[in-house]
Every structure is written in structure tokens, then in C-alpha cells.
Amino acid sequence: MNALQTIARLESPDDFYEALIEAHGGLTDAQSEMLNARLILLLANHIGDMQVLREALAAAREGLDDPAAP
Amino acid sequence: MNHRLATLPYRKAPELDRRPAPRYRAVVVGAGPVGLCMAIDLACHGIECVLIDEDDRTSEGSRAICFAKRTLEILDRLGTGQRTVDKGVVWNLGKVFLRDRLLYQFDLLPESGHKRPAFINLQQYHLEQFLVERLAGTPVDVRWRSRVTGVTVHEGGVSVTVGTPDGVYALECDWLLACDGARSPIRTTLGLEAKSQVFRDRFLIADVKMQASFPTERWFWFDPPFHPGQSVLLHRQADDLWRIDFQLGWDADPEKERQPQRVLPRIRAMLGEDTPFSLEWVSVYTFRCQRMDRFRHGRVFFLGDAAHQVSPFGARGANSGIQDADNLAWKLALVMQGKAPESLLDTYERERMAAADENVLNSTRSTDFITPKSRTSRLFRDAALQLAGRHAFARGLVNSGRLSLPHTYRDSPLSTPDRDSFAGRMRPGAPCADAPLRAGDAQAWLLDQLGGAFGGMYYAGAQAPDPGLLARLQGLSRLPLPVRPLLLCATGCAGPWRALGASVFEDVEGLYAGRYDAAPGTLYLVRPDQHVAARWRHLELRAVREALARATGQQLEAQTA
Numbered sequence: 001m002n003a004l005q006t007i008a009r010l011e012s013p014d015d016f017y018e019a020l021i022e023a024h025g026g027l028t029d030a031q032s033e034m035l036n037a038r039l040i041l042l043l044a045n046h047i048g049d050m051q052v053l054r055e056a057l058a059a060a061r062e063g064l065d066d067p068a069a070p
Numbered sequence: 071m072n073h074r075l076a077t078l079p080y081r082k083a084p085e086l087d088r089r090p091a092p093r094y095r096a097v098v099v100g101a102g103p104v105g106l107c108m109a110i111d112l113a114c115h116g117i118e119c120v121l122i123d124e125d126d127r128t129s130e131g132s133r134a135i136c137f138a139k140r141t142l143e144i145l146d147r148l149g150t151g152q153r154t155v156d157k158g159v160v161w162n163l164g165k166v167f168l169r170d171r172l173l174y175q176f177d178l179l180p181e182s183g184h185k186r187p188a189f190i191n192l193q194q195y196h197l198e199q200f201l202v203e204r205l206a207g208t209p210v211d212v213r214w215r216s217r218v219t220g221v222t223v224h225e226g227g228v229s230v231t232v233g234t235p236d237g238v239y240a241l242e243c244d245w246l247l248a249c250d251g252a253r254s255p256i257r258t259t260l261g262l263e264a265k266s267q268v269f270r271d272r273f274l275i276a277d278v279k280m281q282a283s284f285p286t287e288r289w290f291w292f293d294p295p296f297h298p299g300q301s302v303l304l305h306r307q308a309d310d311l312w313r314i315d316f317q318l319g320w321d322a323d324p325e326k327e328r329q330p331q332r333v334l335p336r337i338r339a340m341l342g343e344d345t346p347f348s349l350e351w352v353s354v355y356t357f358r359c360q361r362m363d364r365f366r367h368g369r370v371f372f373l374g375d376a377a378h379q380v381s382p383f384g385a386r387g388a389n390s391g392i393q394d395a396d397n398l399a400w401k402l403a404l405v406m407q408g409k410a411p412e413s414l415l416d417t418y419e420r421e422r423m424a425a426a427d428e429n430v431l432n433s434t435r436s437t438d439f440i441t442p443k444s445r446t447s448r449l450f451r452d453a454a455l456q457l458a459g460r461h462a463f464a465r466g467l468v469n470s471g472r473l474s475l476p477h478t479y480r481d482s483p484l485s486t487p488d489r490d491s492f493a494g495r496m497r498p499g500a501p502c503a504d505a506p507l508r509a510g511d512a513q514a515w516l517l518d519q520l521g522g523a524f525g526g527m528y529y530a531g532a533q534a535p536d537p538g539l540l541a542r543l544q545g546l547s548r549l550p551l552p553v554r555p556l557l558l559c560a561t562g563c564a565g566p567w568r569a570l571g572a573s574v575f576e577d578v579e580g581l582y583a584g585r586y587d588a589a590p591g592t593l594y595l596v597r598p599d600q601h602v603a604a605r606w607r608h609l610e611l612r613a614v615r616e617a618l619a620r621a622t623g624q625q626l627e628a629q630t631a
Contacts, residue, residue: 033449034453034456037450037452037453042461045464
């Protein structure tokens with residue numbers, strides 16, 4: 001069974017981060033939200049593994065239900 | 071404006087003339103699609119019943135307009151399948167629009183080799199009319215304009231108080247079948263409840279008569295220019311009648327919205343100013359999902375919307391209700407005839423509750439897509455729609471209603487777990503798939519041959535005929551509960567079997583062998599509702615006898631015998 005990979009996998013994290021921020025350049029907040037939503041759907045389909053996606057959803061949610069957490 | 075069919079004949083009940091009141095075996099309450107099917111199905115199994123309805127007409131407006139393949143197959147068994155399909159509209163192409171452009175279209179590409187299409191569109195009143203006419207050929211005692219005003223359940227039976235234009239009388243029966251709809255008065259009378267979830271949205275549905283140039287397709291719009299911010303569905307029905315569903319939103323005023331001066335401009339905006347049309351029926355509704363915790367309360371059974379209600383997306387209301395009747399009728403008949411223990415009846419609830427949960431899940435998912443409950447939910451919905459135009463993967467996320475498929479009774483105690491190895495979907499508990507057959511020069515369909523009794527389907531492939539095997543196969547019909555043998559062989563192999571005097575069907579397109587993963591020697595035991603009870607690679611009468619006992623709720627008796 002595949003598991004969510006959380007070890008560093010990007011060859012150049014700085015390149016990705018810059019590209020992510022640049023993709024949002026000049027967009028309103030509403031447009032940015034839409035870009036994020038589209039991006040999530042595209043990447044989810046690319047991953048194509050429900051087990052990995054469930055783990056990613058849980059990892060992203062972690063701590064958000066606890067108001068004291070950062 | 072209301073389209074309703076002929077008034078049905080009310081007659082004064084014999085009980086009102088103080089004749090000695092007979093005791094009835096079963097009383098069915100509610101002559102909608104579910105109650106009508108239940109009464110006819112019981113009659114097909116040789117059980118007489120009383121059917122009661124407070125009205126004396128078929129339903130108002132188109133209501134449940136989509137009838138799925140499994141429903142049509144059940145109607146075939148009940149004798150109204152052909153009329154229903156002849157009158158109905160078959161469509162395969164669906165189109166999804168976002169604002170003013172076509173996002174994508176889909177072809178249902180129906181699998182060939184089935185007698186019936188994936189589904190048809192037909193006004194509910196036509197379906198009911200055909201069933202009402204079918205009643206005429208049965209001993210069902212139909213009582214129109216009869217309202218149930220009281221129900222008392224006691225150990226040995228049920229007392230029902232019935233109000234009619236000529237007065238009130240009491241009916242005594244062994245079993246009461248409540249098919250009295252989502253607001254089930256019987257449920258209320260007995261103080262039972264159905265836990266519900268209300269969806270905060272309103273829909274306007276309109277039956278519109280027009281000679282339109284729209285093709286016979288299902289069109290679904292998200293946020294169209296003629297109805298901004300909401301969704302619209304257009305469906306063709308019989309008699310040049312079109313059904314249009316407008317999403318209105320939670321804030322809409324239902325009384326105001328159903329007024330013609332509000333409805334007509336909406337339709338004109340959609341069809342264009344120059345399209346002549348007339349409005350036949352209009353309704354505004356809010357929908358809910360609800361399900362009772364138990365479908366059986368002693369001698370009272372709840373079926374259809376009375377037991378479980380789903381949102382309309384995906385055509386799961388009438389379709390699942392008719393399958394409830396299909397599931398219960400043969401069980402009740404066997405118990406009444408003393409051929410099965412009463413515990414068999416508990417499996418109705420077990421099997422159909424799982425089906426109801428599956429339907430609630432699917433229709434709730436569709437509803438969440440069409441009526442997003444939060445800003446984020448709407449964001450993802452819109453993102454999926456925007457991607458769907460260019461990327462095929464996103465079309466799978468667009469959910470404007472999923473095709474209603476019959477439930478497979480996966481963990482049913484009536485099924486015998488596989489001992490032999492099989493591939494494919496025809497596992498125990500699954501509804502039998504149809505297949506084209508041939509007997510001599512005559513074409514035939516598998517499900518028509520199965521009918522409504524226990525069936526034993528034996529596949530001989532290209533094997534040479536075997537008199538010993540034939541004798542054992544015919545022995546199936548002499549079991550304590552007769553199993554109707556059905557002998558199938560490969561194309562061109564029927565002759566030698568016929569020379570032995572056997573009735574045999576050829577698997578003309580090889581679809582039976584494919585769909586049932588059948589090899590020479592494979593035997594399927596099929597329930598009267600055409601669900602698989604058991605299957606083996608070889609015919610062994612002892613195994614069939616045990617599976618039959620299990621399928622009729624006698625598994626405990628069989629183990630101790």
C-alpha cells in the first residue's frame with residue numbers, strides 16, 4: 001500500500017515555492033482561491049491514490065480543530 | 071392545469087353493510103407505484119390482498135420521471151414492462167452546460183444484450199395507470215377514497231380503521247404494508263419517526279407541453295444566463311411533455327414561485343420568446359433525506375418513501391421503493407403459505423436498509439454538488455466545473471445525479487458464500503444481469519425465463535448431453551420448494567439436448583457465459599426477486615437443497631436437521 005511521502009522530494013524547493021507564489025501574481029483573493037482549488041483537483045487526480053489522498057487530507061487538517069494550536 | 075388521468079371507481083365497502091367481515095391476509099395502504107407493485111406482486115404469488123388509497127385518481131404531475139432498468143425488469147415480471155417502455159422516452163446523451171456554454175456531453179453507451187434500456191423517462195401517472203389497469207386481471211380488492219384513520223397492532227394481526235364517503239369501518243388483517251408515502255400517516259399513527267435531514271434549497275418543477283426542437287437528451291445547466299446563480303434540468307417525457315426543474319435557493323417563497331406570473335417568465339427566458347408552450351403542472355418543493363430505524367414493526371412493514379426518502383437527484387425514490395416491494399412480496403408469500411419461517415421477513419429490513427443507505431449516500435453527494443453548503447464547497451464545485459471543459463478527469467467530479475443501480479445484498483444471511491472460485495459481478499446477493507438467449511428460432515431473454523420463482527440456471531457450454539445430469543436438473547423441480555430448472559448451452563449445441571427431450575436455451579452471443587463467469591457445469595440458484603442466492607461449479611442436489619433452505623430463512627433448521 002502506498003503511503004503519503006513527507007520526506008523532502010523536491011529537487012529545488014525554492015523554485016517550486018517561487019513558482020507557486022508567482023502563479024497567484026496579479027490575482028484577486030477570489031481568483032487566488034479558485035486557482036488553489038483547481039490546483040488541488042489537478043494534483044489529486046495526478047496522485048490518483050485514495051489512500052494517499054486521505055493521508056494528505058488528514059495531515060493538512062492536523063491541529064486545525066484545536067484553537068490553541070498555532 | 072393539472073394533468074390527472076381518469077377517475078377510478080369508488081365502491082362502498084362490503085363491511086359497511088354489516089356483512090360478516092372477512093379477515094384479510096394482507097392490506098396494502100397507498101396506491102402509488104410502490105403499493106401498486108406490492109399488491110400485484112402478491113397476486114402473482116397467489117396471495118389475495120386489499121389495496122387502499124385515500125384518492126381516486128393517479129398522481130398529479132410527472133413526479134418520479136426516471137425509471138431504471140431494474141424497475142423495468144420488475145415491471146416485466148408483473149406484466150406491465152412492455153407498455154411502460156413503449157410509452158416511455160429513452161435517452162442516452164447528456165449535456166452539461168456552465169453559464170452560456172456547453173462544458174461537455176456524455177453518452178451513456180448502454181451495454182448491449184439487455185432487454186431493457188438503462189432507464190426511461192415517463193410521467194408517474196402513466197406508470198400508475200398501467201399498473202391500475204393490470205390490477206383488473208388480479209383478485210386484488212381495490213378500495214379508492216378510503217383513508218386509514220387508525221391502526222392497532224396486536225399479536226395476531228392488525229386492525230385498521232378506514233374512513234370512506236359512506237362511513238367508517240374496521241378491517242382485520244394478518245399483515246399491513248404501509249406504502250403511504252414520505253409523510254406516511256401510518257407511521258405517524260403508530261408514533262414512529264423517520265430521522266431526517268432537510269436540504270436548505272427549493273426547487274420549482276414544471277411540466278411544459280411543447281413541440282420543441284430540443285433533442286431527446288438530458289440537459290443540465292449550472293448558472294445559466296436565463297436563471298443566474300442556480301441550476302436547471304431539462305428532461306423529455308412522453309406526449310411532447312418536458313420536465314424542467316429550476317433550483318430556486320432557500321430564500322425563495324414557495325407560494326409566490328408557483329404562481330403562473332412567476333413561472334411563465336422563467337420558462338420563456340429559457341425557451342426563448344418565440345417557442346409556444348403550455349404549462350401543465352407546477353410544483354415547488356423542498357427535499358429531505360430520511361430513514362426509519364426499523365422497516366418492520368411487528369406485523370406492519372414500511373416500504374418506499376414511507377420507510378426512506380432521498381433527494382430526487384439520481385432517480386432513487388420510486389425505483390428503490392419498487393425494489394422494496396420486489397424484495398418483500400415473495401418472502402411474505404412464502405411465510406403466508408407456511409413454506410418459510412417468519413424470520414425470513416426480518417431479512418427484508420436487513421437487505422433493503424442497506425439499499426436505502428446506499429441511495430441516501432449517492433443522492434446526498436449529488437445534492438451537495440448541486441447545492442453546496444459552504445463557500446469552500448461552492449469553490450471546489452466551481453473549480454471542478456471550470457476544469458471539466460478542458461480536462462476529462464474533472465467530468466467525473468461533476469455530479470448532477472448518478473445513475474440508479476440496484477443494490478447488491480452483499481452480507482445477506484440468505485446468500486450462500488462462494489465455495490468455488492468465480493470472477494465478475496454476479497456474486498451471491500447481486501441482481502441477475504439479463505442476457506439474450508435463443509430457443510429454436512425464437513429469441514428470448516434470460517430474466518423473462520427466470521420469472522418470479524426460484525430458478526436453477528445450469529450452463530452446459532458445448533458439452534455433450536448427459537441423461538443423468540438432465541435427470542438431476544429436473545430433480546430441482548421436485549425439491550420441497552420447487553426450483554425451476556433453466557438449461558443453457560453454447561450456440562449451436564442445443565440439438566442433442568433437444569433430442570433427449572430437454573428444454574434448452576442457447577447463449578447466442580456468449581453474454582451469459584461472460585456475465586456469469588459460467589463454465590460447463592456452472593449452476594446458479596436464483597431467488598424469486600432475481601437476485602443470486604448461490605452458485606457452484608457443479609450441480610449437487612444436496613448443496614442446492616441447503617442453499618434453498620438458507621435462502622428461505624431456514625438455515626438454523628437445516629443445520630440441526
